[in-house]
Amino acid sequence: MYCSNCGKEIDDKAVICVHCGVATQNMNQTQNVDMTLKSRLVAGLLAIFVGSLGIHNFYLGYKDKALIQLLLTVVGWIIIVGPIIAGIWALIEAIQIFTGSINKDAEGRLLRE
Ligand SMILES: [Zn+2]
Known part of the structure; x- marks a missing residue:
């Protein structure tokens, strides 16, 4: 520079x-x-309300994980338990986001409070 x-x-x-x-x-x-404009609150709420579609992971940039959750819900209903697994998974991640276990986006930048 x-x-x-x-x-x-x-x-x-x-x-x-x-x-x-x-x-x-x-x-x-x-x-x-090291900071991102992405908010912990937004990520957590997305995980709670639309987490089974992986929206919170799309938001944070974890596209692979997000895609798996989306497919579990959209395609996984065929084996019935798919959306349930995605829902529980998202709920666990919501807790991790709010407790700070997940405190970074996919690029390793810290989330805002
Ligand atoms: Zn100078």
Whole structure:
């Protein structure tokens, strides 16, 4: 990246520009990198109400898991227990989301409260 003050090239991880000594914007970026705009509350409520369709996992970006839950409900009714498994699974994840066991999205960013 380039220093926003003097425009010289500096290390991507640099906190202070070695050329002019001005603090880079990287500090703010680092703080934001680990946070996502996705909310724990939204994820938890989605898990409770539409969790058997995997919506909360689509929301968090866990697409594989979401797809399995969706298929369990949409196709799994043929073997009757499919939607039940998906429902219980989603309920467990709702609890994990609210208790903080699941506190990151698929990209490893922390959820907002
Ligand atoms: Zn500089």
